[in-house]
Amino acid sequence: MKRTIAKLIALGLIALPGAALAADYVAADGNGDGMLSLEEVQAILPEVTTDTFIAVDADGDGLLNQDELAVAQTEGLMPASDG
Template identity: 50%
Template sequence: MTHAPLKALAVIALLPAAMAQAQDSMSLDTSGDGLVSIEEMQAVHSDISTEQFLEMDSDGDGLLNADELAAASEAGLLPTSEG
């Protein structure tokens, strides 16, 4: 017996939460360019230091894209509430 259908259902069940989390993270993007700058991040999360931001910025471009925000959230690097 295969567990593939159960795994698929689990993924489908988690999808809305993941989408909401990504949407919440991208709400930090006040300029609408699809990226989050340190200024945009600190406007919402004033406790995020430059060092913490750079830790989230895996490609080193000084901006966070949706993938970097998702990874930071999964790693517990992003605050869960506004601060």
Template identity: 45%
Template sequence: MFKKITAATFATALIVPGFALAQSADTDGDGMVSMSEFQAAYPEAGADVFSSVDTDADGALSEEEITAAQEAGVLPADG
């Protein structure tokens, strides 16, 4: 039981930073982070960084894409 709770807590800790960034950067509230929203959140990052994070190439970043980029060290975890 303790291992399950610990694993769930750990998994949540990994997801929360990406979720927080996605919520704060998603200024229009559509659930995705557009290029302009990304540039506002990360003014030092260019279009090449956005493209590398946008793994499904749909032109917007999902929570999952942001979290994966943070875990890979492409984006800082603190937004």
């Protein structure tokens, strides 16, 4: 079910103009812990909603790790990184 929600959200994000731009996820990691919080993601991609973030956060810890980010990029939920 989570995959279905993620795909539906992806369709919505693809239509957003900012979602097509590359993002600097390394720079977004404000505290340098190697993970991205919702606030860190929204600092560079304000169009990312809480629902999208939750769909991408596969382990439900409230942070995106590199694996979750890679899956989100592959599925078109998040733009590719430029850094």
